[in-house]
Amino acid sequence: MVKSVYIHIPFCKSKCKYCSFISYTELDKIEEYINCLSKEISDVYKGEKLDTLYFGGGTPSLVPTGLLNKIIKIFNFTENPEITIEINPDDVEESYLKTLFNLGFNRMSIGSQTFDDNILKLIGRRHESKDIIEAVILAKKAGFKNISVDLIYGLPTQTIRGVKNDLEKFVELGIQHVSTYGLKIEEESFWGKNPPAIPDDDMQADMYIEINNFLEKRGFYRYEISNFALKGFESRHNLNYWNNNEYYGFGASAHGYLEGVRYSNECDLDKYLLNPIHPVTFNRLTAQEKLEEEIFLGFRKTSGINIKEIQNKFGIYFGSKYKEILDKYKSYIEKTPAGYRLNLQGVLISNLILSEFLSDT
Ligand code: SF4
Numbered sequence: 581m582v583k584s585v586y587i588h589i590p591f592c593k594s595k596c597k598y599c600s601f602i603s604y605t606e607l608d609k610i611e612e613y614i615n616c617l618s619k620e621i622s623d624v625y626k627g628e629k630l631d632t633l634y635f636g637g638g639t640p641s642l643v644p645t646g647l648l649n650k651i652i653k654i655f656n657f658t659e660n661p662e663i664t665i666e667i668n669p670d671d672v673e674e675s676y677l678k679t680l681f682n683l684g685f686n687r688m689s690i691g692s693q694t695f696d697d698n699i700l701k702l703i704g705r706r707h708e709s710k711d712i713i714e715a716v717i718l719a720k721k722a723g724f725k726n727i728s729v730d731l732i733y734g735l736p737t738q739t740i741r742g743v744k745n746d747l748e749k750f751v752e753l754g755i756q757h758v759s760t761y762g763l764k765i766e767e768e769s770f771w772g773k774n775p776p777a778i779p780d781d782d783m784q785a786d787m788y789i790e791i792n793n794f795l796e797k798r799g800f801y802r803y804e805i806s807n808f809a810l811k812g813f814e815s816r817h818n819l820n821y822w823n824n825n826e827y828y829g830f831g832a833s834a835h836g837y838l839e840g841v842r843y844s845n846e847c848d849l850d851k852y853l854l855n856p857i858h859p860v861t862f863n864r865l866t867a868q869e870k871l872e873e874e875i876f877l878g879f880r881k882t883s884g885i886n887i888k889e890i891q892n893k894f895g896i897y898f899g900s901k902y903k904e905i906l907d908k909y910k911s912y913i914e915k916t917p918a919g920y921r922l923n924l925q926g927v928l929i930s931n932l933i934l935s936e937f938l939s940d941t
Pocket of ligand 1: 591592594595596599600601603637638639668691
């Protein structure tokens with residue numbers, strides 16, 4: 581039974597230099613977009629009770645609360661759903677956040693990235709560090725008790741000391757969750773064509789280790805390769821992805837996974853507005869592909885993969901089928917009561933290790 585929905589809001593006031601997400605600056609089309617979105621949802625959604633609903637972007641906080649409400653009202657929910665919205669620190673007002681909270685949003689993800697004002701400018705963010713502080717204070721005042729912040733590491737001119745400084749400020753603000761992103765220069769981004777000098781891979785790895793050490797000393801734990809939370813504040817929505825469960829994806833460029841089919845929607849805004857109903861790509865997963873995804877996604881979690889579940893779903897004995905790889909990487913893969921997981925050193929070379937599992941399946 582599907583219990584999660586992702587909704588993509590593809591609008592931003594401007595484009596950050598590292599960003600390769602689909603987003604448009606034609607804010608005058610937001611209302612028309614929400615109308616199309618509501619059409620798409622009504623046509624596809626079968627009324628399941630949702631455990632998680634996530635508005636991502638783009639910048640969902642550009643959407644007026646009345647229009648967000650129009651979308652939320654379509655869904656049915658379990659008793660205690662997690663409803664998340666991503667917000668940009670530069671466009672939040674107290675009354676807006678209060679209304680969001682009253683509409684049922686109970687988790688906020690703030691696109692903060694760093695506290696270094698020079699770097700924020702360099703990467704094309706519209707906000708300054710003071711706006712992050714303001715956003716967290718206002719969110720708490722509005723009633724939010726589950727607040728996540730984004731941190732990008734490996735940015736131009738960034739140092740390990742700078743990353744630590746960012747984390748200190750975040751923790752002082754009393755947030756519950758940190759999502760980290762190691763900067764990769766994507767071809768489709770502004771920097772894809774004009775690449776800046778960035779810290780090398782070794783420095784990025786050192787930053788990642790520092791993030792782990794710092795946050796773990798302050799009560800956060802890494803529950804997924806890039807995500808840290810206080811106990812009880814793990815993102816239920818993202819765990820649904822990593823647990824390889826199905827979900828609806830609505831909106832331009834959204835991806836979904838339903839009845840064994842991974843699909844993606846039209847990316848072009850105008851084409852989506854003309855016909856919001858039909859996904860443009862479909863991939864019905866073979867049993868082999870499902871197994872690969874189970875392994876790939878499972879190893880992202882600190883709890884790792886569950887060999888009993890894999891045996892039940894795919895009829896294979898993980899330990900014997902992959903013995904060679906498990907032996908080869910025995911200093912990077914740990915046994916857990918339920919299966920196997922990557923240790924911190926294993927996470928640093930996870931691409932290499934996981935590619936071996938995939939080519940071996
Ligand atoms: S990083 Fe976020 S705010 Fe910046 S352009 Fe991309 S989606 Fe928009």
